[in-house]
Each structure stands twice: as structure tokens, then as C-alpha cells.
Amino acid sequence: MIDEKHYNFAFLDEGSKREIRRSILKAVAIPGYQVPFGSRELPIGRGWGTGGIQITLSIIGREDVLKVIDQGSDESVNAVNIKKLVEECTGVEITTDSEKASVIQSRHRIPEIPMRNDQILVLQVPTPEPLRIVEPREAVTKQMHAEAEYSGMWLSLYEDLTQYGEISISSEYPVMVENRYVMNPSPIPRYDNQKLKDSETLYLFGAGREKKIYAIPPHTEVVSMCFDDVPFRTENFEGKHCRLCGATGVYLDEIIDEKTGEKVYECSDTGFCSGRRERIS
Amino acid sequence: MENPVLNINHLTVRYGKTCEYCRNGGELDKNTCPHCKTVWACNDVNVSLYEGEILGIVGESGSGKSTLMKSLYFDFDITEGEGYLKNFEDGKSDIFAQSLQQKKYIKNHIMGMVYQNPMLGLRMDYSGAGNIAEKLIAAGHRSYDGMNERVVELLDAVEILQSRKKEPPKNFSGGMQQRVQISKALANNPAILLLDEVTTGLDLSVQAKVLELIRKIRQEFHISIMLVSHDLAVIRMLADRTIVMLDGKIIEQGLTDQILDDPQMPYTQQLVHSLL
Amino acid sequence: MAYVAVTGGKEAIEQSLKLLEIFRQSDEELSVKCIRENMGLLIDKIMSEAGFYSEEYAALALKQCEGSVEEAVFLLRAYRSTLPRNYYSNAIDTADMRLIRRISAAFKDIPGGQILGPTYDYSHRLLDFSLEDGQEQEKASDTITDEPEKAISEEISGEDIRCQRVTDLLKAEHVLADVPPDDTPPFDVTSNLITFPAPRSARLQTFARSDAGFLGGVAYSSMRGYGAVHPTVSELRCGYVEVCVPYVMDEDEEICIGEILVTEVEALVPSHTETEEEFDKMTLSGGYGLIFGRNENKAIAMSIADASLEKPGDTPSQDEEFVLTHGDCLEMSGFISHLKLPHYVTFQSKLDRVRTKEEV
Numbered sequence: 001m002i003d004e005k006h007y008n009f010a011f012l013d014e015g016s017k018r019e020i021r022r023s024i025l026k027a028v029a030i031p032g033y034q035v036p037f038g039s040r041e042l043p044i045g046r047g048w049g050t051g052g053i054q055i056t057l058s059i060i061g062r063e064d065v066l067k068v069i070d071q072g073s074d075e076s077v078n079a080v081n082i083k084k085l086v087e088e089c090t091g092v093e094i095t096t097d098s099e100k101a102s103v104i105q106s107r108h109r110i111p112e113i114p115m116r117n118d119q120i121l122v123l124q125v126p127t128p129e130p131l132r133i134v135e136p137r138e139a140v141t142k143q144m145h146a147e148a149e150y151s152g153m154w155l156s157l158y159e160d161l162t163q164y165g166e167i168s169i170s171s172e173y174p175v176m177v178e179n180r181y182v183m184n185p186s187p188i189p190r191y192d193n194q195k196l197k198d199s200e201t202l203y204l205f206g207a208g209r210e211k212k213i214y215a216i217p218p219h220t221e222v223v224s225m226c227f228d229d230v231p232f233r234t235e236n237f238e239g240k241h242c243r244l245c246g247a248t249g250v251y252l253d254e255i256i257d258e259k260t261g262e263k264v265y266e267c268s269d270t271g272f273c274s275g276r277r278e279r280i281s
Numbered sequence: 282m283e284n285p286v287l288n289i290n291h292l293t294v295r296y297g298k299t300c301e302y303c304r305n306g307g308e309l310d311k312n313t314c315p316h317c318k319t320v321w322a323c324n325d326v327n328v329s330l331y332e333g334e335i336l337g338i339v340g341e342s343g344s345g346k347s348t349l350m351k352s353l354y355f356d357f358d359i360t361e362g363e364g365y366l367k368n369f370e371d372g373k374s375d376i377f378a379q380s381l382q383q384k385k386y387i388k389n390h391i392m393g394m395v396y397q398n399p400m401l402g403l404r405m406d407y408s409g410a411g412n413i414a415e416k417l418i419a420a421g422h423r424s425y426d427g428m429n430e431r432v433v434e435l436l437d438a439v440e441i442l443q444s445r446k447k448e449p450p451k452n453f454s455g456g457m458q459q460r461v462q463i464s465k466a467l468a469n470n471p472a473i474l475l476l477d478e479v480t481t482g483l484d485l486s487v488q489a490k491v492l493e494l495i496r497k498i499r500q501e502f503h504i505s506i507m508l509v510s511h512d513l514a515v516i517r518m519l520a521d522r523t524i525v526m527l528d529g530k531i532i533e534q535g536l537t538d539q540i541l542d543d544p545q546m547p548y549t550q551q552l553v554h555s556l557l
Numbered sequence: 558m559a560y561v562a563v564t565g566g567k568e569a570i571e572q573s574l575k576l577l578e579i580f581r582q583s584d585e586e587l588s589v590k591c592i593r594e595n596m597g598l599l600i601d602k603i604m605s606e607a608g609f610y611s612e613e614y615a616a617l618a619l620k621q622c623e624g625s626v627e628e629a630v631f632l633l634r635a636y637r638s639t640l641p642r643n644y645y646s647n648a649i650d651t652a653d654m655r656l657i658r659r660i661s662a663a664f665k666d667i668p669g670g671q672i673l674g675p676t677y678d679y680s681h682r683l684l685d686f687s688l689e690d691g692q693e694q695e696k697a698s699d700t701i702t703d704e705p706e707k708a709i710s711e712e713i714s715g716e717d718i719r720c721q722r723v724t725d726l727l728k729a730e731h732v733l734a735d736v737p738p739d740d741t742p743p744f745d746v747t748s749n750l751i752t753f754p755a756p757r758s759a760r761l762q763t764f765a766r767s768d769a770g771f772l773g774g775v776a777y778s779s780m781r782g783y784g785a786v787h788p789t790v791s792e793l794r795c796g797y798v799e800v801c802v803p804y805v806m807d808e809d810e811e812i813c814i815g816e817i818l819v820t821e822v823e824a825l826v827p828s829h830t831e832t833e834e835e836f837d838k839m840t841l842s843g844g845y846g847l848i849f850g851r852n853e854n855k856a857i858a859m860s861i862a863d864a865s866l867e868k869p870g871d872t873p874s875q876d877e878e879f880v881l882t883h884g885d886c887l888e889m890s891g892f893i894s895h896l897k898l899p900h901y902v903t904f905q906s907k908l909d910r911v912r913t914k915e916e917v
Contacts, residue, residue, distance in 0.1 A: 046891025
């Protein structure tokens, strides 16, 4: 359907792509700062990863190899749908092997295998503003960031601890970047937060509907917000393992076995899981 | 009484464009210019607050006493004037000329404010403990246990049961809400406490308890207090010195007993006699 | 496990697309031309919400998506992203509009006169069974003379009517504050993130593309009492305006690249202004609406929403950020529909928190 006669390489016109790349550069220069950009409409729904897709379309070249995952899965409908679009308008090679990919676009997960310096991870973000949970107005949150006024955020953590004895934020747990900006790491589980810190790879975050781009360049200081004497806790999969590849110490999906009705677990990162199984057999 | 912790010089808060007439000191209709309708909420006010004293400010509504208080806490922007705090850069820098960050520092470390309306001073849906912790967080505390210890101390100081610290202030009575506000204001051991009509609207018996608490706090925390009230009984009970304000100006000041027992200005005489 | 099955996502999508084709199948194929000519108001609605003026493509989009407004808007917006922007048009002069309809609720007699034009306002909303299949021919031959096509086109185009705006008269009398011309380049909401407080150009662009239902709700709430704007429609005019771009060889010259049909509304509300002489002078101020196509209610709603934001207050219609960020058809439908995407990872994380709390 996307033919060269009617559509440009990577769908967007060159002017738009250049504009988005400039926003990306600014984001890399100011880690954790949300750079506003003129988000374009795409053939995929706003709220369905259009921020990430615009970044991918703007940075992708003919030699790139792309992997797209959703919830850790290469084959989920949304991942397939995004891959199909990028493939049709660029003709680039698509892979499920995270080590082979030069660009990985993801929703809600960071791959288990640590990413390298020559790779880029693009994350889709529904609500880029981490302070939205304490303040609905953009005009106000913008000022809060400018003044590094984060007491409201800290207070909500304190309230949680006081009321429940635990911090109730599950995924998209806020992080402090280079001791300056509080940032929403996108709805990745807390387990993935640790991978943001001092990493080898460049993380780009795109929010299409909210029209923001932000970045964590390699070797950036990223700390999950927590009090000095309350440890940050990730999801607990102790004593559990993947029923397919046997992996432990990875993020697992909980599944009810249809036959036995028992609770069992599988790797959330399907590319990682199938790779392990291939190597084992 | 030689040691002011706060000096306010020529403070003016104005709303409106002003005109030739009112700029040159023409007579105003109450605090409003009859020509250009500019409101002179505070008009060339000079105040000093001394270490350890309670300074009362009386006046009817519209006299500028609350405006003065809220300007000091940077809730209103002032039009003209200067302010110096002993605890801020040795009293050498005008506090009104500071950046937003510095003003926040002053609010969080040197001053505490208790509003007449608890809605202004408290987050009604957060816990009582959280309300106090907010002030600690703003001052840079990041130890959860450390903050909790301080919250316990402060709640004890204002006589709120520990068992109620998780409840939100919206569940509390008016007197209790004021006590939470006071403990919040005291959280970072400020040098100055600003109290704006804190007992107004409370039952007499509750009022008495809050006033007693303020007296106790002055001693325990060795703090200087500026207290705004339209109620002369409150002023008589607490204030060492008193300032009388009318239409945005200070018209009389002195020791409280002297002001209340031997007022010099006709307005003060009227005020004292109408109430006694 | 349904649609996230570890494999099979690709096949599921292909089958789903095939099913769509089946749902769209009919013995009688609608032509794009037929949609364009029979469904004019629907086309106008789609063009306005898409911010894309092309009757042809709007009709094509409608045909492709079973007549879903949000899908059609979506298709046009996505297509628009692929087109380079070659020109910015000059400001359109609506005083020079070739009118097909023009009414004023403020004055009975206006220079140039009231022109009722095509409107459903005074039609009785009775189902017209004569339009049922098979009866159309007879009905048509009743009303139209021997030369049907010529008669209709004469009726519609009529003479070339152009006239001054009603507000120009009020400005001359000084009851409406005269606004000095402002030639600041407008903010472009399609290539910038709007910030608050937003310039009026950003506000008007956002409203012009807003979902008609959302904008209607905002305006209605303001009129009913959640706000203070119950305006008088000074003028509602609908007609054709020329779109011109600067001539490349000589910027002072312009080239007309075509005509578009628009609806314009100027609404009046009482207001107070501060002048040198008077502190509080009663005057009238305006709310403005301009929408692609024949889109009268949306244009009126826009003028009310615009006027609401000029008045200080706490109602939803007066909250700039609220009304400007929640009305885009694509953004709202996109974010609502994204809830259909799998959320297994985040839900797993939530479960972890709930279970931990139970333990505590």
C-alpha cells in the first residue's frame, strides 16, 4: 500500500524528519529534559506508539536493522503492526535478534541482554510528564522542572510509605537524571529501571500525543527516586523461573496453565527466551 | 529589645495604575484613590520584630494587616519597600529583591506561616504527617525515618495524638487543623512564626487552647512571632507589643498594655472602647 | 491468551483486515463522487477536524472506513504528514467572501441584508419517506423543471454577493473595541507544542481543528452557567474565500491558488476595559470562529470558547490548558483506543505491588 510514488522513504517528508532529529539532539544534550516537538500524525493511532515511531522513522537509514517489541514480545499485534509499517515505507531488514538489531523500538520493556554502544533503544511513552500524578497542569509542571521543585513528588512517595508501608508506584517509576531532572522512564517495570543507569546504549523516548522527546545518553547517572533509608525495590520473582527456558533473575509474565490451572511463569522478553532455548538445544 | 530579627522599611502594596493625585499623597477614600480607584493595601509601612517577642497587629478588615503578613511570606508581590532578616545573609540583603529560589529558601528555613483558612496552609487530602513532612522535604530532608521522628516530635508539641497522624486534615476539627498548621510551620525550626487570625472562627474553648499552645511554643522554641488579629482579647493575652493599622497605614504602636489602656489615636480609642 | 499469543500476531492482523473488507462489502458500491456530492456536511466536518481541505480525499477516506468520522479524520491527518509544506498562505480576507449565507442575530437590518441561504434551521425534522429507494425519481421530477441542472446551479450560485462585516459598523461607533492590526506570524500548532498561556493564534487554530462534539460541550457549558458567555451572534457568514500565496518572484504580489468554503462567526459579549479616561468602561468584545466548510454550530461554539478564555474564572471552559489539550479528535480517540493494547508487563508490576501491600 505504501508505494514510492505516493510516499517518501520512512513515510515522513525530509523536512519533518530533520526537525525531529534536531529535537533528538537537543534531548541528548540535556539528559532527562522533555523537548517539545511538532509531533506529526502517522497511519498508526496516537497513543499507540507514534512518538517512538516518529523517532525511529527519523533516524532510520537503509542499512539499519530494526527490532520491534511490545511487552517484551516480538510477535504481539502492536509490535507486528509497527514493524509492518516501517518495513513497508523503508524496506529495512527486520529482526527478532536483539544483538543483530541496530535500532530497537520497544513498549513497556528494556531487552534482557544488555545493549551496546552501537545500538539505540527507542521507547514509546504515553505520559512523558512524571509530575502529572501530582499536578495536572502543564504550565505548572514546566515551572516545577525549571525550578527543580520536586517536593510534591517526594511527598507522594512519603504519603505512600506512611499509608501503606510501601511505595505504590508499580511501573513508570520516576527517576532522577544527573541529579537535575525528574524523568518518567516510560511504563517499564521497576525491574528495568536499573538498566537506565550508566548504560552503554542511547535511550530515546518519544511521546507522540503529548509531543515530547527526551533521552538518556550512554553513561548517564539515573537514580530511581527513593529516600536515603528506604531501598528501591523491584518486582520480586524470587524462586520463580521461566517454564520454557528455565531462566531466573529475569522479568517474568505470570500465566495460568490452561490444563492444570496452576500459576506458571514465562520470560517476558520472548527474543531472549527463544535465543536461550536455541542455544540449549 | 535591641536585636531585631526582621526589619521592614517603607513597604507598599498597591493594586491599580495610580494617578498624579494619589502618588502625591492626596487623601484617599479609606485605602482607595477616589480618582483612579487604585487600592493602597499597604501604604509605607515600617515594622521591626525583635528576638523572642510576640508582636500583635490589630485593625479592621481592609486595614492591610493580612496583606502585610502575606507579603512577608511572599504570597503577594510588593510594590515598593525593603525587608531584612537577621538570619538571612546577616541582615544585609533585601529579602524582597531575592530570586524565587532564595525566597523559597527563606520560606522553608527562616519563616513559618499559619493561615486563617487552613485550606491555604494544608493539603486537605494528604495525611497530617505528610503535611508536616512536606515542609521537611522542601528543606531537603531525604531520610524517611528521620522525617518521621521529627513528625512525632512536632505532633507531640502541638498535642495531636500519634494515632491520628495518618488521617487527612479534612477529618479534623478546626482547632486541630490549626494545630497541624502550626506544627508544619515549626517543622524546620524557623526564627519567625507568622500567625494570621489563627483563632478566628474557632469556639471560645478551642481558641483558649490554641492561644495557650502559642504561648507555650514561644517559650519552647524561642521563636519570634508576628500575630495578626482583629480580636483585642487575643492581642492582650499574647502580644508584648502592638501595632494598630488603619486603611493600609500604621497609626499607632507601642507596648500592648499601653496601647490598650491608654490609646492616643482617636481610632484606637474607638476600637478599644467599643470592645471593652 | 487471544491476541498476544507468542506467535501469530501477524496472521491475526491479516485476517482482521480481511474481515474489515467483508464488513464493507455491499451489492451497491458507493462511488467517491457520490459520497462527495451526497454527504457534503459530513465531508465538511471531516475536513475541519482533519485540518485538511480536500473534498475528494475526505470522500475517499469515508469510503475506505465505513463512514467512521474519526477514522476518516485519521486517514487525512496521516496523509497530511507525508506532504512537504511548500507555502504559507497570506491571511484570508473574509470581508471579501463570496456569500452563500449570512445572518445577524444582533440587528434586523444590516447593510447588504440578511441572506438565509441553505440551512436546516427552519426545516421540519420529519423523515421524508419520499426519499426512500425507488421513489426518488418521482420526487425529483416534481420540483425540478425541464433543465434540472441549470436551474439548481443558478439557484445556488445566484449573484456574486459580498459585503462589509457587521462588526465594522460597531467599531465605527466605538461600542466594540477596535483591535489594532497584528501581523505577528501566527503560532503553528501543527509543528510546535503549544505552551501556556497560549497566543490567540494557537488557540484559534486548535479550536478550528477540535472535535465538534467536544467544542460544542465546552460552549454549551459556558452558556448554561459554568462560565459567563452567552453571546449575541453579530454575524454568521458562510461562503467562498480565495486562498493566495506570495508570488515567489515578487513577495508583494500574490497568486490565487483556489477557493475554499468556510463558515465564519463573530460573537459579541459585554466586557469591561480599562482606558486612560475611565477605570472601568463597559464595551463589547468579540469571540471568533472560522471553520472549513458549512459548519455553523462548530463555528458558533468556537466563538464562545474563544470568548470564554478572555474572561477570568474557574469554570472548565475558562481553563485554557484544559480546553486546548483535550479536544483533538485524533489525540482523544488514539489515547482511548490504546487501552485495547496489551498491558501485561505493567499489570504484572501492579499485581506485584498489590501483593506486597497485602503482605505488609
